[in-house]
Amino acid sequence: MSKRYYASRRAQQLRAKVIVSIILFSGSIILIMPLWWMISTSLKSMEEIMQYPPTFYPHKVYWRNYVEAWNAAPFTRYTFNTLIICFFSVVGSVLSNSFVGYGFAKIRFRGRETLMNVVLSTMIIPGFVTLIPTYVLFSKLGWVNTYLPLTVPSFFGSTFFIFMFRQFYMTIPNELVEAAMIDGANHFYIWFKLMLPLVKPVLATVAIFSFNGAWNDLLGPLLYINDEMKYTLQIGLQNFRGLVQTQWHYLMAASTLVLLPVLILFFAFQRYFIEGMNLTAGTKG
Amino acid sequence: MGYVFILPWIIGFISFVLGPLLFSLYGSFTNYNITSRMEFVGFDNYIRMFTRDPLFWKSLYNTAYYVVFMVPLTTVGAIVLSVLLNQKVPCTRVYRTIYYMPSVLSGVAVYMLWMQLLNPQSGLVNTALRLIGIEGPAWLFDPAWTKPAIIFMKMWSVGGGMLLYLANLQSIPTQLYESAELDGANAWHRFRFITLPMITPVIFFDVVTSLIGGFQIFQEGYVMSQNGDGGPMHSLLFYNLHMWNKAFEVFDMGYAMGMAWILFIIVMILTALNMKFSKHWVYYEGGDGR
Numbered sequence: 112m113s114k115r116y117y118a119s120r121r122a123q124q125l126r127a128k129v130i131v132s133i134i135l136f137s138g139s140i141i142l143i144m145p146l147w148w149m150i151s152t153s154l155k156s157m158e159e160i161m162q163y164p165p166t167f168y169p170h171k172v173y174w175r176n177y178v179e180a181w182n183a184a185p186f187t188r189y190t191f192n193t194l195i196i197c198f199f200s201v202v203g204s205v206l207s208n209s210f211v212g213y214g215f216a217k218i219r220f221r222g223r224e225t226l227m228n229v230v231l232s233t234m235i236i237p238g239f240v241t242l243i244p245t246y247v248l249f250s251k252l253g254w255v256n257t258y259l260p261l262t263v264p265s266f267f268g269s270t271f272f273i274f275m276f277r278q279f280y281m282t283i284p285n286e287l288v289e290a291a292m293i294d295g296a297n298h299f300y301i302w303f304k305l306m307l308p309l310v311k312p313v314l315a316t317v318a319i320f321s322f323n324g325a326w327n328d329l330l331g332p333l334l335y336i337n338d339e340m341k342y343t344l345q346i347g348l349q350n351f352r353g354l355v356q357t358q359w360h361y362l363m364a365a366s367t368l369v370l371l372p373v374l375i376l377f378f379a380f381q382r383y384f385i386e387g388m389n390l391t392a393g394t395k396g
Numbered sequence: 397m398g399y400v401f402i403l404p405w406i407i408g409f410i411s412f413v414l415g416p417l418l419f420s421l422y423g424s425f426t427n428y429n430i431t432s433r434m435e436f437v438g439f440d441n442y443i444r445m446f447t448r449d450p451l452f453w454k455s456l457y458n459t460a461y462y463v464v465f466m467v468p469l470t471t472v473g474a475i476v477l478s479v480l481l482n483q484k485v486p487c488t489r490v491y492r493t494i495y496y497m498p499s500v501l502s503g504v505a506v507y508m509l510w511m512q513l514l515n516p517q518s519g520l521v522n523t524a525l526r527l528i529g530i531e532g533p534a535w536l537f538d539p540a541w542t543k544p545a546i547i548f549m550k551m552w553s554v555g556g557g558m559l560l561y562l563a564n565l566q567s568i569p570t571q572l573y574e575s576a577e578l579d580g581a582n583a584w585h586r587f588r589f590i591t592l593p594m595i596t597p598v599i600f601f602d603v604v605t606s607l608i609g610g611f612q613i614f615q616e617g618y619v620m621s622q623n624g625d626g627g628p629m630h631s632l633l634f635y636n637l638h639m640w641n642k643a644f645e646v647f648d649m650g651y652a653m654g655m656a657w658i659l660f661i662i663v664m665i666l667t668a669l670n671m672k673f674s675k676h677w678v679y680y681e682g683g684d685g686r
Contacts, residue, residue: 127483127583128483128484128485131480131483131485132485132486134480135480135481135485135487135488135491138477138495139490139491139494139495142494142495142497142498142552142555143494144520144524145498145509145510145513145520145552146509148509148512148513148520149509149512152512152518160518161518163517163518164523164526165517165518165519165520165523207404207405207408210401210404211401211402211404211405213401214398214399214400214401214402215398215401215402218397218398218401219398220397220398220399223398226402229409230405230409233409233413234605234608235608235663235664235667236413236417236660237608237611237612237636237656237659237660237663238612239612239614239636239639239640239656239659240416240417240420240656240657240659240660241412241413241416241417241420242643242656243416243420243423243643243649243652243653243656244415244416244417244419244420244423244653245412245416246643246644247419247430247649248411248415248416250430264408264412266404267404267405267407267408267409267411267412268404268405268408273405298397298400298401302401323500326503327502327503328503329503329504329615329618329619330614330615334644345503345504348503348504348505348508349504349619352504352508359512359515359518362508362512363508363509363512365505365508366504366505366506366508366509367505369503369504369505370501370505370506370509373500373501374497374501377497377500381493384496384500385496385559
């Protein structure tokens with residue numbers, strides 16, 4: 112019996128694998144299609160877009176759509192502005208969260224657990240509850256129409272990143288810290304010289320996530336930036352839409368250009384995106 | 397010493413969380429437009445909200461509609477995907493990359509992309525539907541289809557959650573499956589009695605966070621309804637969008653802060669309910685719940 116049993120089981124497993132493969136393959140085609148459609152539309156002529164039924168790929172490729180879309184609004188300027196904000200957000204997040212995370216993971220002090228619970232519980236506060244008072248605060252400080260409201264908060268830690276750093280520090284043996292202290296090092300030295308090199312993967316993950324966040328942020332710039340020369344890409348794109356309403360080839364060309372850096376970042380640092388997710392999965396229990 | 401290290405967080409917490417929280421709680425009982433002094437009006441804002449603002453209810457309904465469909469759909473979608481991607485089939489790494497990719501893309505460009513995809517005439521979605529002989533709806537132009545369109549868009553980026561489950565699936569000991577198989581358990585039994593219980597902590601985490609996130613939907617409505625008016629028949633006027641308009645369009649900030657607190661209370665209640673019921677279905681290995 113056993114020979115036939117195993118043979119039929121193997122056939123069954125093979126069949127299951129084929130079915131799963133087919134599902135996964137068709138699913139991935141469906142998931143990629145939107146991006147294909149975006150790029151294909153961005154390269155079409157206006158006449159081809161108006162054609163009915165629509166075409167799946169451009170019959171004549173118009174690369175100049177990209178140049179024309181880019182020059183129809185000061186996108187170069189917006190990119191520069193966005194990069195400045197991204198830079199300071201990344202520096203702020205990396206420094207503050209690695210620092211605070213170290214405090215929560217490696218230094219014993221009274222009320223540490225309680226405070227960590229406070230950190231975590233702030234996750235349930237909807238952003239809009241603090242949005243209006245924060246706006247009032249920044250406007251009283253005279254920070255409206257500057258990049259300060261968009262960058263300064265990242266220097267004060269964020270729930271999610273603090274948690275990520277803490278989780279990672281906890282996997283590093285305490286003996287390391289204790290040995291360094293016996294050698295006369297203080298916590299600042301240990302954090303900077305000993306720990307930062309060890310938590311490089313988390314630094315990279317946090318840097319990527321905060322870059323991505325700042326790059327895609329619409330709400331912040333929408334609220335705080337009035338001066339057109341200070342606009343970021345997201346607001347620029349949002350206004351550009353109103354400007355060229357139905358000219359889908361320009362809209363899709365501009366969208367492609369704004370998404371491109373994120374896509375490049377994703378393919379270059381995929382590992383860190385996934386690592387960030389795995390650290391999140393460590394929440395269980 | 398520890399306090400020195402967490403000082404940045406303490407400062408941030410007081411000035412960006414606790415302070416604003418208290419300010420908005422008090423502010424919700426006042427008439428305030430940022431340039432005026434805060435004039436105490438008692439429960440006036442709250443009474444107005446519940447009795448004289450039909451858009452308050454409309455926006456609450458829109459948001460609830462979105463959450464009710466989005467949370468189960470994305471949760472089940474992510475679980476199914478992660479189980480499929482956990483099978484030993486060729487090219488799983490490539491598939492993982494492809495499925496995860498859309499979830500890192502966000503912002504205005506993605507909304508514009510979807511506005512094009514959902515375009516009734518020239519969009520991909522209706523073009524694809526036509527291939528199989530279905531005439532698709534007008535999506536963002538039809539009040540009955542605007543929210544399904546947004547949920548549809550959300551499903552595109554289900555890969556983020558998928559990765560969360562996948563990390564967990566890979567930590568389930570294979571012996572469990574092997575011994576179950578020897579006992580004659582089929583694929584469904586193995587999923588139902590091994591996989592599912594083992595991933596309940598992640599399901600719990602995922603449901604709680606996407607519920608909280610779902611109630612904060614704003615940008616989708618703001619960008620995809622042209623100029624923040626909420627689209628056809630206010631069908632995309634989400635709660636936060638209504639609040640935004642109250643605060644920054646008509647500067648009725650006391651009212652908006654009241655709305656924010658109602659939202660906060662709703663989210664708190666839902667999270668608490670989740671926590672309470674989690675005891676009955678979330679399984680912690682080696683926990684006391686045996």
